[in-house]
Ligand SMILES: O=c1ccn([C@@H]2O[C@H](COP(=O)(O)OP(=O)(O)O[C@H]3O[C@H](CO)[C@@H](O)[C@H](O)[C@H]3O)[C@@H](O)[C@H]2O)c(=O)[nH]1
């Protein structure tokens with residue numbers, strides 16, 4: 001810096017969204033529409049004794065909820081900002097003083113998280129464009145699987161070839177499998193030769209890993225003394241700590257093919273005992289924090305899920321542009337990159353990419369103090385993760401480098417094992433004041449919130465080349481189960497000690513509080529949506545109107561709010577890079593999540609409050625068999641198993657279908673089209689839209705014959721429920 005000390009040139013810049021005014025005026029107009037709807041409901045409540053009084057009051061309740069929730073969603077749209085980094089300035093100023101970075105990769109089950117995928121992620125992060133002696137990669141294996149260990153060992157050998165190759169040819173992406181899959185045009189002869197030989201080496205390694213995997217055990221355990229650690233292993237939930245430093249980066253002998261230093265590589269399977277609850281990923285992360293502190297102690301910790309390989313070798317430098325910025329860096333606790341997925345199909349059938357959250361909402365959160373921590377693709381300051389409070393004006397110096405030398409690897413391994421033992425955390429603040437928080441299925445969000453509540457800010461960085469790419473669910477059931485975990489966890493945060501609604505109030509910006517509530521209230525949304533997807537249709541069946549007549553002026557605010565919001569959401573979706581069919585799929589998923597995942601999450605949370613249900617974490621599968629993959633690529637909804645969630649969405653779809661059929665019968669007998677249009681237009685429209693959006697579901701219920709269609713048991717249950725609801729309703733009310 002020297003003479004330029006006074007003229008501070010930042011390492012990143014922040015830009016406001018351009019079309020703010022337009023958006024704000026639009027939002028104001030929708031708000032007026034919502035208020036008019038409320039007024040209409042309030043002054044037209046049927047008198048007691050009149051038809052539909054209670055239904056009407058229910059509609060009013062649902063619309064108050066929708067309006068309130070709409071208001072919350074404005075917070076993540078109101079103040080969007082975008083960030084840009086200047087990595088060149090970073091290297092000019094700090095190349096020699098770059099901090100050590102510890103990278104944590106978590107895996108938990110070799111069956112749904114294949115070892116070959118895990119090591120591709122590991123290799124991609126070992127190959128970051130960053131001084132290797134400052135990089136350490138830790139793999140936490142909650143399955144304690146020797147298959148995963150064997151694969152990691154293979155990766156440690158392969159890295160000696162892979163890392164120099166990446167450097168020499170500036171390879172992107174640096175996950176071998178992703179690189180070989182991407183169409184790489186190699187023109188010059190030398191490169192072609194190197195390409196062929198590295199590819200061969202990779203395939204040989206892949207083959208060894210796959211063969212071992214098929215075998216279910218490692219055949220040649222003599223190859224590495226590390227396998228001896230499995231001698232006392234009795235099961236995945238009952239074993240000692242297994243800790244091995246596979247590459248000791250501080251050893252001058254640890255060099256790759258080209259003679260460059262290698263990053264440190266560590267395998268850790270923390271101790272598991274049936275009588276000790278292990279706190280899922282949060283427990284794994286906390287063990288890693290402790291163990292890594294004694295090995296490399298990097299002041300920056302980055303963590304990824306095992307399927308989220310690095311797609312951009314520059315990401316560490318991008319993150320450091322924020323954390324090392326002289327002007328604002330000291331306020332920042334973490335830098336969150338978006339979650340992006342490799343296997344998204346064109347029209348994103350399951351709305352996996354969460355496009356609008358990524359391209360809009362998180363930019364909005366950033367405008368009010370920073371995004372949520374979403375568990376992967378995030379760079380933290382170690383000290384903050386370990387509970388350091390924010391004190392205005394003080395800076396954490398991450399440049400200071402203490403080269404730690406590991407004298408005796410085995411002695412160190414033995415000494416550090418106890419840090420990952422079940423009892424280590426007893427009577428400590430781990431999981432509470434220190435490290436990731438326990439007791440919540442979304443350990444990430446609650447941890448980020450508590451960090452922000454201490455005064456820290458965070459940053460959302462969404463570069464044009466995705467920083468990480470993961471595997472998104474390929475069946476409807478997977479996606480619904482995942483959303484159940486998330487919405488349940490988020491609701492628990494709202495009810496927890498760290499609730500954004502009270503604990504964080506005043507500690508973080510009110511806009512950010514509202515932003516958090518967007519997600520924390522996902523699950524309670526189910527009530528209003530269920531009401532809206534059942535009651536108006538049943539009343540349609542009886543011919544009782546619950547909306548204003550088309551000729552009434554009160555019809556206008558309804559029409560305006562419905563049309564304007566849908567056009568707006570479609571535009572937002574398209575501008576975020578989606579397709580129109582993608583938007584339509586997104587609407588369907590919106591409905592399915594709200595009427596199944598969120599409902600089940602809501603019920604489970606209530607049960608948990610009453611003490612009837614305990615904490616679960618269903619690990620998302622990262623593999624799917626051929627049949628399923630094929631349908632996924634063709635964007636055909638995958639059912640195939642019977643699940644109460646499917647019964648729920650099918651019953652609703654059928655109920656709406658029966659109601660519409662019912663009204664068509666009445667139209668044929670005594671009702672005139674004109675009176676239907678005048679009095680029941682909106683109700684018919686609502687019911688019609690439910691049916692349109694459910695067309696692929698009817699197909700799966702009654703017509704499809706493939707393995708992904710709806711199981712007969714679900715079909716019959718759903719028909720039964722839907723018909724009973726219609727009949728009971730017509731007879732009893
Ligand atoms: O007991 C466990 C359970 C899971 N994991 C790991 O946690 C990660 C996330 O699990 P996954 O099944 O892929 O869940 P997702 O819903 O895809 O994950 C999102 O949501 C989680 C919280 O619900 C966060 O922890 C993740 O970082 C975030 O990507 C994976 O690497 C797992 O190996 C563990 O290490 N131990």
Ligand SMILES: [Mn+2]
Nearest residue numbers: 305307470620
């Ligand atoms: Mn995942």
